[in-house]
Amino acid sequence: MNIIGTGLSGLVGSRVVELLFPRHSFTDLSLDTGIDITNKSTVEEHIKKSDAPWVFHFAAKTDVDGAESEAALGEKSPTWIVNVTATERIVSVCKTMGKRLLYISTDYVFDGTKDTYSEEDLPNPQGWYAKTKHEGEKRVGEDGIIVRIANPYRKIADKPDFVKKIIGRLSGEESIQAPTDQLFVPTFIDDIAFAIEKLIERNASGIYHVVGTQALSPYEAAKKIAAAYDLDASLVEKTSFEEYFRGRAPRPKRAVLKSDKIGKFGVQMHSFDEGLEKIKVL
Numbered sequence: 001m002n003i004i005g006t007g008l009s010g011l012v013g014s015r016v017v018e019l020l021f022p023r024h025s026f027t028d029l030s031l032d033t034g035i036d037i038t039n040k041s042t043v044e045e046h047i048k049k050s051d052a053p054w055v056f057h058f059a060a061k062t063d064v065d066g067a068e069s070e071a072a073l074g075e076k077s078p079t080w081i082v083n084v085t086a087t088e089r090i091v092s093v094c095k096t097m098g099k100r101l102l103y104i105s106t107d108y109v110f111d112g113t114k115d116t117y118s119e120e121d122l123p124n125p126q127g128w129y130a131k132t133k134h135e136g137e138k139r140v141g142e143d144g145i146i147v148r149i150a151n152p153y154r155k156i157a158d159k160p161d162f163v164k165k166i167i168g169r170l171s172g173e174e175s176i177q178a179p180t181d182q183l184f185v186p187t188f189i190d191d192i193a194f195a196i197e198k199l200i201e202r203n204a205s206g207i208y209h210v211v212g213t214q215a216l217s218p219y220e221a222a223k224k225i226a227a228a229y230d231l232d233a234s235l236v237e238k239t240s241f242e243e244y245f246r247g248r249a250p251r252p253k254r255a256v257l258k259s260d261k262i263g264k265f266g267v268q269m270h271s272f273d274e275g276l277e278k279i280k281v282l
């Protein structure tokens with residue numbers, strides 16, 4: 001199938017393309033390919049002239065802490081313009097052209113006050129980045145597919161994920177601080193790619209949590225990374241969520257999303273232990 005997508009040069013998108021090609025062929029609309037999705041006419045023109053039945057909308061401004069200072073700008077903020085205004089236009093041109101849309105969202109749409117989150121739970125985003133991603137979800141609505149992911153990691157990437165950042169620090173014998181009282185569900189990017197393929201094959205609609213099956217703290221995750229890569233685990237130091245994120249964008253302390261719904265499609269999501277083993281040998 002031909003697929004036209006935004007942000008396919010990013011951390012997640014580039015691996016989705018690698019894994020789904022050549023079963024599917026891709027046209028990328030990202031800054032890398034000279035296309036700014038905030039330029040209304042350019043994006044519309046590319047989507048309109050494409051014969052692709054699916055549009056993958058992955059492009060976003062993803063700097064969570066950087067976005068926070070823009071909150072006062074509201075709809076004029078660069079993060080809003082990319083994550084909401086451009087999304088709204090892409091949704092609109094998809095409707096006009098009868099194309100299906102798949103949008104990537106985030107665990108940060110939740111406030112982190114519940115033990116776990118299913119697709120039925122109501123978002124309550126805290127930071128500005130999270131708010132813009134949730135507004136993007138609202139623009140996509142029930143007709144599209146919304147795939148919520150969390151802390152994606154992979155084997156090789158130009159843009160480092162959190163696993164590679166920790167490996168880099170520990171390899172350089174730098175100590176790192178990691179919260180013991182925060183919970184997240186890191187997600188192996190290859191699982192995201194296969195889940196997306198299944199969703200489009202089934203012509204699905206609605207919200208899907210596509211996340212790792214293991215909830216753990218950043219401290220536990222960093223210790224596991226050190227052990228997996230024979231690095232000095234004593235460089236991983238304990239801190240608290242409050243201490244670590246003081247002065248930074250608000251985010252969920254406990255973002256334990258459940259991915260049972262995508263599991264019913266026969267998609268096998270992996271735990272962090274399994275994902276770490278896979279990225280070592282891939």
Ligand SMILES: NC(=O)c1ccc[n+]([C@@H]2O[C@H](COP(=O)([O-])OP(=O)(O)OC[C@H]3O[C@@H](n4cnc5c(N)ncnc54)[C@H](OP(=O)(O)O)[C@@H]3O)[C@@H](O)[C@H]2O)c1
Nearest residue numbers: 007009010011012030031032036037058059060104105106
């Ligand atoms: N990474 C995470 O931890 C995480 C967690 C949850 C959800 N997500 C979501 O997953 C999706 C993919 O994230 P990612 O980590 O792959 O992001 P990324 O590596 O930061 O890549 C972002 C992509 O968006 C493109 N882009 C940004 N602004 C653009 C613009 N104005 N016009 C055209 N393209 C633009 C970038 O193009 P260039 O490469 O050419 O600059 C790049 O391809 C995003 O929607 C993000 O919100 C990410």
